Amino acid sequence: MKFDFTEEQKSMMEVGRDFAEKEILPTQEQDEKSHHFRKETFKKMAELGFFGCVIPEKYGGNETGHLCAALLTEEIGRVSASWTLPFNMQMWGPAFTILNYGNEEQKEKYIPALVNGDVIGAFAITEPNSGSDVAGMGTTATETDDGYILNGQKMWISNAQTADMSLVYAYTDKAKKHKGISCFLVNMKNNPGIKTAAIETKLGLFCAPTGEIAFEDAKIPKSALLGQKGEGFKICMWQLNNTRLGCAARGVGIARGCHEHAIKYALERTQFGQPIAEFEMIQDQLALMYVEYEAARLLVLKAAYEKDQGNIGNTLSVSTAKYYAAEAAVNASGLAMKVFGSYGYSSEYPVERFFRDAKSLQTVEGTSNIQKVIIARAILSK
Amino acid sequence: MNIVVCVKRVPDTETKIKIGGEGTKIDPAGVEFIISPFDEFAVEEAIRVKEKLGKGEITILSLGSADAQTIMRKAYAMGADKGVHLNDPSECQDTLAEAQALAAALKGMQFDLLLFGKQAVDYDNGAVGVQVAKLLNIPVVTRIIKLDVADGKAIVERESDMGKEIVEVKLPAAFTAEKGLNEPRYPKLMDIMKAKKKPLEEKPAQLEAPKLSIVKMDYPPARPPGKIVGEGEEAVPALVNLLKNEAKAL
Amino acid sequence: MGNNVLIFAEQMGGKFRSVAYEAICQGKKMAQGLGGKAIAVAIGAGVEAAAKDLGQYGADKVIVVDNAKLKDFTVDAYGKAFSEVVSKNDPAVVLLAATFQGKDLGGYASAALGAPLSSDCTEWASLDGGIQVKRPIYAGKAYVTVKFNSQPAVISLRPKVFLADAPDASKSAEVEKIDLALSDDDFRSVVKEIIAKTAGKIDVIEADIIVSGGRGLKGPEGFAVLEELAGLLGAAVGASRTVVDEGWRPHSDQIGQTGKVVSPKLYIACGISGAIQHLAGMRTSKCIVAINKDPEAPIFSTADYGIVGDLFKVVPALTAEIKKAIG
Numbered sequence: 011m012k013f014d015f016t017e018e019q020k021s022m023m024e025v026g027r028d029f030a031e032k033e034i035l036p037t038q039e040q041d042e043k044s045h046h047f048r049k050e051t052f053k054k055m056a057e058l059g060f061f062g063c064v065i066p067e068k069y070g071g072n073e074t075g076h077l078c079a080a081l082l083t084e085e086i087g088r089v090s091a092s093w094t095l096p097f098n099m100q101m102w103g104p105a106f107t108i109l110n111y112g113n114e115e116q117k118e119k120y121i122p123a124l125v126n127g128d129v130i131g132a133f134a135i136t137e138p139n140s141g142s143d144v145a146g147m148g149t150t151a152t153e154t155d156d157g158y159i160l161n162g163q164k165m166w167i168s169n170a171q172t173a174d175m176s177l178v179y180a181y182t183d184k185a186k187k188h189k190g191i192s193c194f195l196v197n198m199k200n201n202p203g204i205k206t207a208a209i210e211t212k213l214g215l216f217c218a219p220t221g222e223i224a225f226e227d228a229k230i231p232k233s234a235l236l237g238q239k240g241e242g243f244k245i246c247m248w249q250l251n252n253t254r255l256g257c258a259a260r261g262v263g264i265a266r267g268c269h270e271h272a273i274k275y276a277l278e279r280t281q282f283g284q285p286i287a288e289f290e291m292i293q294d295q296l297a298l299m300y301v302e303y304e305a306a307r308l309l310v311l312k313a314a315y316e317k318d319q320g321n322i323g324n325t326l327s328v329s330t331a332k333y334y335a336a337e338a339a340v341n342a343s344g345l346a347m348k349v350f351g352s353y354g355y356s357s358e359y360p361v362e363r364f365f366r367d368a369k370s371l372q373t374v375e376g377t378s379n380i381q382k383v384i385i386a387r388a389i390l391s392k
Numbered sequence: 393m394n395i396v397v398c399v400k401r402v403p404d405t406e407t408k409i410k411i412g413g414e415g416t417k418i419d420p421a422g423v424e425f426i427i428s429p430f431d432e433f434a435v436e437e438a439i440r441v442k443e444k445l446g447k448g449e450i451t452i453l454s455l456g457s458a459d460a461q462t463i464m465r466k467a468y469a470m471g472a473d474k475g476v477h478l479n480d481p482s483e484c485q486d487t488l489a490e491a492q493a494l495a496a497a498l499k500g501m502q503f504d505l506l507l508f509g510k511q512a513v514d515y516d517n518g519a520v521g522v523q524v525a526k527l528l529n530i531p532v533v534t535r536i537i538k539l540d541v542a543d544g545k546a547i548v549e550r551e552s553d554m555g556k557e558i559v560e561v562k563l564p565a566a567f568t569a570e571k572g573l574n575e576p577r578y579p580k581l582m583d584i585m586k587a588k589k590k591p592l593e594e595k596p597a598q599l600e601a602p603k604l605s606i607v608k609m610d611y612p613p614a615r616p617p618g619k620i621v622g623e624g625e626e627a628v629p630a631l632v633n634l635l636k637n638e639a640k641a642l
Numbered sequence: 643m644g645n646n647v648l649i650f651a652e653q654m655g656g657k658f659r660s661v662a663y664e665a666i667c668q669g670k671k672m673a674q675g676l677g678g679k680a681i682a683v684a685i686g687a688g689v690e691a692a693a694k695d696l697g698q699y700g701a702d703k704v705i706v707v708d709n710a711k712l713k714d715f716t717v718d719a720y721g722k723a724f725s726e727v728v729s730k731n732d733p734a735v736v737l738l739a740a741t742f743q744g745k746d747l748g749g750y751a752s753a754a755l756g757a758p759l760s761s762d763c764t765e766w767a768s769l770d771g772g773i774q775v776k777r778p779i780y781a782g783k784a785y786v787t788v789k790f791n792s793q794p795a796v797i798s799l800r801p802k803v804f805l806a807d808a809p810d811a812s813k814s815a816e817v818e819k820i821d822l823a824l825s826d827d828d829f830r831s832v833v834k835e836i837i838a839k840t841a842g843k844i845d846v847i848e849a850d851i852i853v854s855g856g857r858g859l860k861g862p863e864g865f866a867v868l869e870e871l872a873g874l875l876g877a878a879v880g881a882s883r884t885v886v887d888e889g890w891r892p893h894s895d896q897i898g899q900t901g902k903v904v905s906p907k908l909y910i911a912c913g914i915s916g917a918i919q920h921l922a923g924m925r926t927s928k929c930i931v932a933i934n935k936d937p938e939a940p941i942f943s944t945a946d947y948g949i950v951g952d953l954f955k956v957v958p959a960l961t962a963e964i965k966k967a968i969g
Contacts, residue, residue, distance in 0.1 A: 059581035522749030572893035603758035624951035625959035
């Protein structure tokens, strides 16, 4: 077992760090305030190959792997949790799922365009009345002679209003329950049956677009089906087990951002004639943040490493990492806020943003409770 | 067009410097090392020249300990083709000895452009580029902020004591890069992976006995503790009074 | 083994610069310690006339290389002329000002003569018949004391650290004019055009007062309040790295480890948090004032005086107050 990063991995972390600090940080404050998704930042990520980490060279990727992607996510997340979303979505979402389940035509049509950023991708599972209970979804795809007709509503969809294409999960046969769900590759633009709207009422992650999608007799061709009919639930679970790793890495990034800011502040801020870092109760908070960050990071790296070794379906490792990293991020942001005192409560300092952004991790792509269910089932079946 | 770029591994500018136990070198523990920022401008410029001309080869030359290869790989990932590492386990502190070793290695190399940073942000002497050029008997233009190459010569813009200058120089020539020359690119992930496959030759640096020695290294004298005069514009009259009568700075 | 000190007397457009006087004054003191003479070297076109006046600052002798071809400074031509003069005179020390020219010329002479070099020295002392210097490294985060094991030592002095003594009008130096053969090879680099500094704009290196701005200025427009204060004080306007990287101010205004290292009489830092690399570039200023809305900003621990507050209110108030104070 080796804990050293390779020179290449170190270089990639450096690129991630430089990118976050030079391309995201300078405009972060104003973009977060105005809920602005900066398309040119997205394009720059594409140019550097960020979206190609887990994609073979044949489709425009660089095969640097899941571990590299997790490290990049951490580096970006320590500056901006918002920006890890479009990054992870583009790569672990549609592109990697199409790579695994798509036919050659679908792969060639979508993957290179997703990797080079010409096409913005999304995936649509959640609905107003169906979250953790994926099979409770109401969206349907009715087969016709020349395709399918989609009807239904999706909510809390990352990139909904900016996406050019989306994986859409819908029932082709409600009677078969979860085995009646299918997955479709849907072109989001220029379809009169598809309407999207931004969700402006979220607590954080303001630079990452989130929205809802309404399908009203939206016609899509036969070729839109990904994998087999009825395979949607399986694809969905497979996909979530990848995108969840991104959430976990985002949590690690947030935890790190919080503890770095807290350490810096604790060394600068003086009260009672000494830096507050000298006080043991502050030290307790800093130590806790570090321990949880370090533990979360190791869980993420292990899960990513397993994927790079070919074990893509490593649900136990991924859910363990996702659960722990989400909690670590939330704890770290809470502790950092305490270290910062009233400045932690001020929107002029980054801590309150981390606090808001971290909370999302206990909900997205399987709540913390769902992760515990997955973990328990896995360890009980052993 | 063959281009050689000399680069040096230095502590990150955001790093605090701690003096090591022997008192004549810094303590490298916990220090992030980077390619010297001005050298990075030089690497970027070499790549831009190559891209513009559509041909050429970029060689990276670095003198330093074995760790120098890390920053050479960074230059490879940006777009350099190959490199030579002049291994110096002693971490020489004499710029002239370093320049002589670089010049000795360059004598066996073919190049049209020889690029340096205007200074390495460690010892800050800002002399190696000029020293190497003189030792090789080629012209040198320092602190360039623009470089155009055509027909066996280069037209450059440089910062001078007078302001700015346009200088024309016959090739082969040496140049030292100033901030403003360009904005270095981020290496692409794919190119980072490819960098490890590019050739890197290692040979011992031919260093003569240094003609100077570091007696000791010190921290800068501490500034006397300052005071917060007050908050907001109400504090301004008190500040002006202090500047005038206490500091005598106005 | 010589015991003279040879000093490059830097000139611009035929006029010697104040750094030349600084160097000559120190050169004279070094020469006294070494038991030798202070010999100034003036290179250029039309520099002969003023050369003898260098005696007023302590030069015992001035060697003049006056040649129409040397109108513009290039490292190659000036370097050739300077190092030939040096090698003919076998000095113990070659002294220059650590300006752009001085650093370049020092490097050339060092290579030409195989002589050890230390740039940008801020202290020197006589030691065992030689000179020992102290100089900043890592942009001033540390200092080294350097001893030379070979002669001559090429030393450049940081401008504005050693002040020139008042000229003694009763003194005059012996002037020796020499002709050097310059070949085409010495003019492989040619200055085609000089773009002078913007009129009225004061360079941060030369300024006695610097008003400097950081991210707190919020954008290029924000610098207007600093320009107004600087205009009143006859000060230069400096900038932090962030501001320059954002393109709000030109690179030549940047203060810090990858910009200029300055030591003015008064440095007013506005909306600058005080990153290590910035502090390195200005910590040797005689008096530092910090204006920042963040009371925990590291700049306050380096400043002599601080005001916590919104710079867009404090700086205009400061301008108005100084206007009153200086009438």
